[in-house]
Structure formats: structure tokens, C-alpha cells
Amino acid sequence: MLKPLLSLTGGLIATMALSITQANPLPQGSISVAEVLRDRALESSDPYSIVESLTVEVGPRRAGTEGDRRAVAWAQKKMKELGFDRVYTEQIDVPRWVRGHAQAEVVAPFPQPLVVSSLGYGIATPEGGLTAEIVEFPNLEALLKAPADKVKGKIAFINKRMEKVRTGEGYGPAVQGRSKGMQAAAEKGAAALLLRSVGTDSDRFAHTGMMSIDGVETPVPALALSAPDANLLEAMLKRGKPVLVKLNVESERLNDGPSFNVVGEITGREKPEEVMIIGAHLDSWDEGTGALDDGAGVAIVMETARLISELPERPRRTLRVVLFGAEEIGLVGAKQYVESHLDELDNIVAVSESDFGAGKVWRFDTRLPESKFDIADQMMQLLAPLGIERGNNKSYGGPDSSVFVARGVPAFGLYQNGMDYFDYHHTPNDTLDKVDPEKLRQNVAAWVVMSFLTTEMEGDLGRVPTSAE
Template structure:
């Protein structure tokens, strides 16, 4: 039911005659419609239902896998069901990989098992496994600086803890061990790499994730240890005796194959060629069901578009939802999207992505020319009652969105509270029960305000300086 919105239709139509030189980009009528949308979102559980559908009916969906294919089909049907004007896919090419088993065990001096998981696209051990001594490093930089003789034939162990923060800024200082550690270990002749999981929990779950594999000569097995097992290994090493670990790992690298970006549009009534992109990524790692990463984001942006599609008339410009493929393995879908559409980037007025779990949104960042802070100020009138504060003007809009920002596209960033996000990130514990339906309501309320006002505003946002 949209009776409150129907009463505003005449006001919206009246604004169409207003000049683009209006003192403010958004009229009182625009703000009133956005306020109604916001308040309706706070009463709807539809975003949670979308996440539930994705995790139950599809589940894990690594890029290029059978689960990924099911997710692509699911997304197309869901967009049609939700009332998008146009639904289509764009094929991308992705490297593919199958996870097998990964076992680790201390064989001396204190025999006991360790909980590990293979990092994405890791090779396996030789038949029968391998046994080698552990050599510990405080971070990947120390491994990179170490003489080869210290590492050769041993299992390099990067033991760097991640700091828990609301913003997730503790991720950057530690993720290099996951992304660059195997290359450094392989170049120095290590038998294998193990890292303390990139996470903030104390559960006995290991966190998987992607690493750099291209161009690595003679790659070696790469594993993440659960935090308690990293603590255990650390304590053993402090006793001053050589620690021997046996690894038995089996994974399979497959031929490259297809995946897809799935795209749905709410076509603009006046300037359909101008586009606001909101996105999430459809793929996930295979350990959990991808509920937080990034099922929640999928639910938020699809529900946002559904609510706007149900307005009595379409917004001024097109709202395009892109569910990017293969984000987890290096923003592959976003990179190939930008490459394929580089001649159209000037028509993308702004971009934003939901990819940080399902916590409450607490901050609104932008990346706009200084001359267009007025639109952000007007948005904040409706975001502030949701408990959201104004942040900075350095937003990338999200991981996939950053590829667009690098080409000068403006961005909006609605940032969730990520205090516990990295407790579950890339683990078997990333499941639907970690998604709070009430938090999702608040997320959609913020997203529908930002998305509607961006597609309805007069004028554009210009371009932003790119970093080199």
C-alpha cells in the first residue's frame, strides 16, 4: 500500500517544471517522498526475506561454480519478481577452483591437530602430504625481508593479529599476509605458508580468502589457522624447541570459465541515459552460506530498488542495481564491467555498494566535488534520524565501487557498524542467523533515502579527482 506516496504524486509532477538552476537540488516534495520511503522501510522485513531466500535456495556461490550459476539464475528471477523494468546479465571470465580437504597436525614436540582452511586458489601438498619445521614471522613484511636460507624448506607462519574496530580499518594492516604471503614464501623456497586467520574472533574457525596467484612460479600450499590454533602454535614456539607440522591438502585448479554480473534497472522517466548504480556482490566463499558477505548487501539493494519501483512514477534518472560477480577473487566483475562500459562512465552520476555485513549504518561518507556537498546536506536531513552521522569525503563507495571511483565517478558510502563483522568473515559461521532483521530495516531505510534522492535530484554531481 502506497497511499501516503500517492498523495504526493501531484507535488512531484509539479517540480518537473522547475529549472535545473533551482537553489537546492532537491525540492520539499522530493524530501517528503524520501521520508515516506524511509519510514515504510523501517516497517518491512522484505530485505531479510531476500537474504533468507538466497542463503537457503542457493547457499555458497564461489565464482564460476555450480552454486554461482544457481545464484545468477536466482538473481534474475528475483529482480523480475520485484518489478524491475529491465533485467539482464553480462558475462565475465573468471578463474575457477575447487576446495578439497586441508588437514594440519603438529607432529613434534607436542603432537595435536590444528584447525586450518586453504586460502583461495591454494595448491595442494604432494601425495601423502608434507612435514616441515615452522618458522614464525610477525608480518608479511618480515617474511619478505628474511633471507631465503631462513625460509627454504620450512613452513612460513605469519602470526599477525587483527585489531577489532567499528570501521573495519584493522583489516588493511593484516590482509597483506593473506594476499602476498604465499608469493613471498614461494620465492624464498618455503614448503608452505600458514597465516593467523584474518579475523577478530576467538572461535575455532579458520578464515579463508583470496591471495595473489598470478605469475607465481612454483606456488606452495597456503593455509589459514584458526585464532586459537595460531595461539597454540605461538605458545609451542616460545618453548624454544623446533615445531614440526604435517600438512595434507588437496585442492583443484580448473580451467577459466564464465560467470555473470546480474543487472536490473528502474528506468528513469526524464533522463534514462543517466544512471545511479547501487550494488552488492553475488558471489561468496564456500565455507558458509554468504549471508553477511554479501547476502545482506544483495537484500538491501534489491529491496531498495523494489520500493522505488513501487512509486507512482519512475525517478528522474535510471536506478541500476548491479550484483557483481567474482568480487571475492579480486573485484573481477567490477573491473570487467568498467572496462566494457568505459565509454559510458560519464553517464554514471554516482555509485555505491553494500558490502560490509548487516550491522546498523552509523556513518554517511561521500566522494563528491566540494561544490555538490549540498546534495549530501539534504540527504543528511533524513539520514540523521536513523542514527547516522556525517563522515568524510573520501569514500570509495565499497570494494566494487572503488573501480568506478578510480575513473572519476562520484560515490556515496553508507557504512555499517563492523565491530563483529570480522568474527564471521569468510568462515563457516557466515550464516543467516548472524543477520539481524531489525538492522536490515535500518539499512534499507538509509539506502532508499540516498538512492531515491540521487536519482531524483536536479543537475548532476560532476566528476571527482582520480588518484594516481
């Protein structure tokens, strides 16, 4: 199956030490193997079958649910089928929540239904629902500055539009309303919160997502509103009449329960204790099938490891794939992983995560000491033919990876084109038909270059400044 690779690597890996020069820290032998891996990924890898399996056989998998348990079992079985040397789980503790129905309607002055979704871990309305007047705010800051008497007893409506760019940079400013809006509304005595969905689409789907709930003494119901319905409320309010909305929501917070990080390893031949971590998150929200967020990422990193496992020799150090649990509700799996492995962090040479859908990779970012930039430059020799450009040295490697970077672990970031990612993010529309197999293979080609060269290089990447430094 891998005859071209066998003939290439047999002699090259054996002579790597002879090829090392100060100007080129990655030996030519390693570069050549990575090039073959890259081209094989483009021609014959099949990450699509992995995400197809996950979305069809498991589907929605919110942390702490039955779907989550099925996903953990699926991931272990799939890793073993793909040829990982070692597969295991690590238990994490997660808050649990039951989503019930969520209904909203304008009752005056122009009665009609609204499309909404409960925000994660929100509370129910009183039995029979609640009806209150809407008070609109252009963003979270305006709500925070508003006098309490303007908000008390009303439904606070944060009407912040998200900017659409391929980097996804519009998400940060917009998501503040989802993260902190309920707390701000509750502290001012609001009856509830309505939020223009944090998304870039014009479809009549609401985008769910997590919000801050810790330390909120008197939480209130909180719902995301589809973009067309946010436009509708906006237009009604411009007519100068009070707009009354009725909300009827069921939900229930449960006791904390178990979930798991799922880990698979390709064990290093010389330095097995030294590790590169490539990750994705296994959990998803519960209204779609989590194909883009983050089924595609799961497929990319698992297929990357599979290709490397088929080399005639294992790489010099260990490649560890971590499918983090409970990312969607606050990076729970990553945080608990780091806390459980504090004494091993110095052996993690680098970290990276795929968690931005299935668009083509177009930019390569790093978080490395300046003395190691030449390694990234050599990687770029193989990434450039994939249409990838060199980015900056400010990468956090992905959401879960950021927890490692905060402890000084170097990171790589392969940025995907996210122009349409937030059209589907956290909606019922996050489904398999949004995944393009060809684009997924381009991702794997980039990941296998970065992952193989990092696990095969002789030296390490040092440490990066932490948030405390």
C-alpha cells in the same frame, strides 16, 4: 498498498521545478518523498526475506561453481518478482578452482590437530602430505626481510593479529599477509605458508580468502589457521623446541570459465540514459552460506530498488542494481563491467555498494566535488534521524565501486557498524542467524534516501579526480 505515497507524490513531483533554489539543490518535493520512503522502509520493508531466500535456496556460491550458476538464475528470477523494469546478465570470465580437503597437525613436540582452511586458489601438497618445521614471523614485512636460508624448506607462519574496530580498518594491515604471504614464502624457498586467520574472533574457525597467485612461478601450499590454533602454535614455539607440522592438502586449478554480473533496472522517466549504480556482490566463499558477505548487501540494494519501483512515477533517471560476480577473487566482475562500458561512464552519475555485512549504518561518506557538498548536506537531514553521522569525502563506495571511482565516478558510502563483521567473515560461521531483520531495515531506509534523491535530482554530481590525476 501505497496510498499515502500516492497522495503525497502526485502533486509534489509535478511541482519540483518550482521548488528549486540555489541554497537547496534538492527540491522540497523530493525530500518529502524520500522521507516517506525512509519511513516505509523502517515499517514494512522485508529485505530479510531476500537474504533468507538466497542463503537457503542457493547457499555457497563461489565464482565459477554450480552454486554460482544457481545464484545467477536466482537473482534474475527474484528481480523480476520484485518488479524491476529490465533484468539481464553480462558474462564475465573467471578463474576456477576446486577446494579439496585440508588437514594440519602438530607432529612434534606436542602432537595435536589444527583447524585450517585452504586459501583461495592454493595448490595441493605432494601426495601423502609434507612435514616441516615452523618458522614464525610477526607480519608480512618480517617475512619479506628475512634471509632466505631462515625460511627455505620450512613452513612460514605469519602470526599477525587483526585489530577489532567498527570501521573494519584493521583489515587492511592484516590482509596483506593473506594477499602476498604465499608469494613471499615461495620466493624464499618455503615448503608452505600458514597464516593466522584474518579475523577478529576467538572461535575455532579458519578464515579463507583470496591471495595473489599471478606471476608466482613456484607456488606453495597456503593455509589459514584458526585464531585459537595460531595461539597454540605461538605458545609451543615459546617453549624453545622445534615445532614440526604436517600438512595434507588437495586442490585443483581449472581452466577459466564463465560467470555473470546480474543487472536489474528501474528505468528513469526523463533521463533513462543517466544512471545511478547501487551494487553488491553475488558470489561468496564456499565454507559458509554468504549471509553477511554479501547476501545482506544483495538484499539491501534489491529491496531499495523495489521500494522506489512502487512509486507512482519512476525517478527522473535510471536506478541500476548490479550484482557483481567474482568480487571475492579480485573484483573480476566490476573490472570487466567498467572495461565493457567505458564509453558510458560519463552517464553514471554516482555509484555505491553494500558489502560490509548487516550491522546498522552509522556514517555517511561521500566522494564528490566540493561544489556538490550541499546535496550531501540535504541527504543528511533525512539520514540523521536514523542515527547516522556525517563522515568524510574520501569514500570509494565499496570494493567493486572503487573501480568506478578510479575512473572519476562520484560515490556515496553508507558505513555499517562492523564491530563483529570480521568474526564471521570468510568462515563456515557466515550464516543467516547472524542477520538481524531490524538492522537490515535501517540499512534499506538509508539506502532508499540516498538512491532516490540521486536519481531524482535535476543536476548531476560532476566528476571526481581519478587515480591518474
